[in-house]
Amino acid sequence: MLNIEGLTDVTDMTILEQLFYYVQQNGPYLWEQFLRHFLISIYGVLLAAIIAIPLGFYIARHGKLADWVIGIANVIQTIPSLAMLSILMLGFGIGTNTVIITVFLYSILPIIKNTYAGVKNVDNALLDAGKGMGMTWWQLTYKVELPMALSVIMAGLRNALVVGIGVTAIGTFIGAGGLGDIIQRGVNASSGGAIILAGAIPTALMAVLADLVLAWLERRLDPSSRARKS
Amino acid sequence: MNTNNKLKLAALAAATSLTAACSLPGLGGDLEEGTITVATQSSTEMVILGFVVEGMIEHYSDLEVEVIQNLGSSTMVNQALVQGDADIAAARYTGTALTGELGMDPITDPDLAYSTVVEGFADIYNQKFYPSYGFANSYAFLVSRDMAEEYDLETVSDLAPIADELTAGVDNSWMVREGDGYNAFLETYQFNFETVYPMEIGLVYDAVASGNMDVVLGYSTDGRIASYDLVYLEDDLNFFPPYDASPGATFELIEEYPILDEILLKMEGTIATEMMQELNYVADEYLVEPATVAREFLEQNNYFEDTEPYLEPIGGE
Numbered sequence: 001m002l003n004i005e006g007l008t009d010v011t012d013m014t015i016l017e018q019l020f021y022y023v024q025q026n027g028p029y030l031w032e033q034f035l036r037h038f039l040i041s042i043y044g045v046l047l048a049a050i051i052a053i054p055l056g057f058y059i060a061r062h063g064k065l066a067d068w069v070i071g072i073a074n075v076i077q078t079i080p081s082l083a084m085l086s087i088l089m090l091g092f093g094i095g096t097n098t099v100i101i102t103v104f105l106y107s108i109l110p111i112i113k114n115t116y117a118g119v120k121n122v123d124n125a126l127l128d129a130g131k132g133m134g135m136t137w138w139q140l141t142y143k144v145e146l147p148m149a150l151s152v153i154m155a156g157l158r159n160a161l162v163v164g165i166g167v168t169a170i171g172t173f174i175g176a177g178g179l180g181d182i183i184q185r186g187v188n189a190s191s192g193g194a195i196i197l198a199g200a201i202p203t204a205l206m207a208v209l210a211d212l213v214l215a216w217l218e219r220r221l222d223p224s225s226r227a228r229k230s
Numbered sequence: 231m232n233t234n235n236k237l238k239l240a241a242l243a244a245a246t247s248l249t250a251a252c253s254l255p256g257l258g259g260d261l262e263e264g265t266i267t268v269a270t271q272s273s274t275e276m277v278i279l280g281f282v283v284e285g286m287i288e289h290y291s292d293l294e295v296e297v298i299q300n301l302g303s304s305t306m307v308n309q310a311l312v313q314g315d316a317d318i319a320a321a322r323y324t325g326t327a328l329t330g331e332l333g334m335d336p337i338t339d340p341d342l343a344y345s346t347v348v349e350g351f352a353d354i355y356n357q358k359f360y361p362s363y364g365f366a367n368s369y370a371f372l373v374s375r376d377m378a379e380e381y382d383l384e385t386v387s388d389l390a391p392i393a394d395e396l397t398a399g400v401d402n403s404w405m406v407r408e409g410d411g412y413n414a415f416l417e418t419y420q421f422n423f424e425t426v427y428p429m430e431i432g433l434v435y436d437a438v439a440s441g442n443m444d445v446v447l448g449y450s451t452d453g454r455i456a457s458y459d460l461v462y463l464e465d466d467l468n469f470f471p472p473y474d475a476s477p478g479a480t481f482e483l484i485e486e487y488p489i490l491d492e493i494l495l496k497m498e499g500t501i502a503t504e505m506m507q508e509l510n511y512v513a514d515e516y517l518v519e520p521a522t523v524a525r526e527f528l529e530q531n532n533y534f535e536d537t538e539p540y541l542e543p544i545g546g547e
Binding site: 008009010011018025093095172175177180181184185189191192194195 | 274277299301302306313314315316432453454513516518519
């Protein structure tokens with residue numbers, strides 16, 4: 001009943017030709033899932049940044065807390081992602097929000113750790129100079145510590161985003177959508193090798209691109225490189 | 231200064247929990263009020279059915295529908311309905327529902343199995359188990375067309391006189407299954423094949439089509455049955471429990487939106503086994519997305535406007 005004659009017979013194609021054909025046929029769908037995947041990862045990381053960067057600054061000044069906070073973040077990190085998703089699913093149900101929360105939890109450690117390290121490594125002489133100039137607490141944070149630590153913080157975000165993109169791929173199992181849907185469909189189709197690639201290659205590409213872009217940003221923000229240019 | 235910081239932290243935490251409670255831009259609203267969510271598992275067949283249900287609802291009502299696919303198991307789909315994360319289960323198979331969600335023993339009589347699941351889902355989960363779409367995805371013995379004609383084969387029992395010369399390819403897991411597995415089969419049908427080869431289920435269709443196997447045990451809705459022109463042997467002793475596919479929904483939902491009840495009732499008997507084979511085949515072998523397959527199927531059948539119960543189309547593109 002369906003118009004099979006109008007469809008191209010793909011059984012004789014090589015897997016690469018099939019992949020090309022699939023992308024051609026389902027381009028908009030692929031793009032939609034790509035965007036969805038990216039947004040889920042980005043939202044998780046951004047939410048984590050909003051919490052973890054201030055927390056990183058805070059624990060950098062309160063050394064006793066640092067061990068505790070980083071310890072807890074470390075424990076979260078050791079939970080396997082599939083287990084974490086399943087546990088959170090019990091509380092938050094299925095859907096994208098649960099995956100965003102999972103990405104959020106995995107992003108906390110790299111961001112806190114890097115913020116903490118970045119702020120800790122700011123030269124005390126600079127802080128003293130700032131204080132000597134009569135800077136307020138806020139000015140010290142905003143004009144001295146943040147710029148000095150920014151490139152290290154970016155490295156943490158970069159780490160978190162790459163992990164987040166991987167975690168989001170598993171989110172398909174709790175109905176979040178994204179490129180994981182395409183991979184999973186390929187696994188289930190009787191000859192879905194090409195579909196698996198159509199889902200897996202963009203996922204890998206997204207992670208690599210995110211890494212490259214943030215690495216570039218990290219270099220741009222490094223105060224030592226800025227000093228050299230001006 | 232410290233209080234300042236704490237205040238900021240508290241505000242941020244509040245903001246985060248707020249954003250987590252509603253949906254973020256660009257991701258669609260899976261928690262939005264008034265959106266009907268259809269949950270499916272990951273097999274091609276169930277995903278197609280999910281989009282068929284979506285297409286039907288959007289054609290006959292102005293409700294927004296979202297399909298959640300790739301849930302791991304039928305129990306997970308059911309859990310999503312119970313928790314209110316999803317409203318409709320796109321496909322349930324009587325056999326799976328009996329032993330899975332309801333935790334009962336398998337029943338081989340199709341009518342008894344169906345009435346049992348209808349009662350069970352109403353009592354335990356407050357859900358309606360709808361009449362079947364019209365196809366069953368169960369284990370099926372398959373032979374090539376030539377073979378069927380040569381030996382005049384129609385039922386599984388017809389294999390008995392020639393079985394000791396036949397090679398059979400079967401699903402790995404079927405060999406060791408309790409209840410409807412190999413050992414139970416020997417007991418019920420009282421014959422054995424010359425050799426039985428356990429193999430990957432995806433390979434059995436090619437094996438019988440190429441003549442490497444004389445008879446194989448496959449799934450009855452696999453698209454390759456139609457394309458290789460294989461003959462399905464009727465399970466005349468009702469050995470395999472029935473796996474008729476039906477949609478399901480909570481009673482709360484259909485009380486709130488009675489139109490959904492009518493739409494799901496309308497789906498009864500609309501998809502025959504051969505049709506499901508074809509839909510699966512197109513999606514798997516021609517690399518067409520299940521959403522596209524479902525839409526074409528509905529368009530070609532004019533959204534079943536001519537079948538009872540008659541409904542007025544509202545939505546649609």
